[in-house]
Amino acid sequence: MRLKTYGTRGSTPVSRAETRCYGGNTTCIRIMSNCLPRDSALVIDAGTGLVPASLDLFNEGVQHLVLLMTHYHHDHTQGLPLARHTFEKSVPIDMYGPHEHGIGPMEMLRTLMSAPFFPVDFSRVASHFNCHDLEAIGRHLLMVHPQRGARLLRVDEYEQILTQTARIPSAEQVLQDESLVVHMHKTVHPEYTVSYRFEERTSGKVAVVLTDHENTVNLPKDLRMHIDGANLLIQDAQYTRAQYQTTTSGFGHATGEYAARVMKECNVGRLGLTHHDPMSDDSIVNSIVDEARSWLIANGAPELADHVFACADYQEIEV
């Protein structure tokens, strides 16, 4: 399993010399796995990074796009109106996202692509979008199989598949063993926001994307279980400790030190920091990495310090 981070900036895109190292596209991450159907692509979030991602997918001849939305803040949706695949009606897009207060993926798209915000109304491109509401995050998971594609399952249905003990594996167990299983968990953020955990059953590799998540005093047990044992954790670390202590507490984002604590408590292999603040030059992003590493060294996990890095736009990461 590999990830490609097409957008690693939070809040708003930036472009200036001082942000050249990490880049300025907002959140968009592609998940690449042998468990995905041939000619299909799996992408988390549709920030401005979706625009170049969509170009790559088009050049690769991708015929089906699965888009998982964490939530609908602008920095996670603004690539949609201008991504090539939005207008590529021959390529179906299955979009999954939280549904709260009457707003799910379909309602978000109708608003995003409507006057006076955008000149092309969503109704003109809606025919190849299939929207799926995630109304009960934590009660469902997504199973993606190379031949069967993606389907939503209830967690209790999935647990039944896992606990079947017949000598000959059931058809469902075989499918599960060949799948990419995507678990979901709610983050701590002003809107209903989803963290996705990707379990590649064929390799045993696990990657978790936890963005738009604020520092918590204690790490809730269920969130710890959601992250536990991940080979790779991509986590929001928008702020320095000083910024968080003086002005940004309550904004829904985390610090490098908190991400380091999550890494240690959840037995994570590697930690990639993301959702860089638009005001952060590359040097500030580097200082957030230093804060995370220093926390690990000071808190009995120096061996993890070398496994912390800041994600950059267009970076490919082996899980």
Ligand SMILES: [Zn+2]
């Ligand atoms: Zn964001």
Ligand SMILES: [Zn+2]
């Ligand atoms: Zn947000």
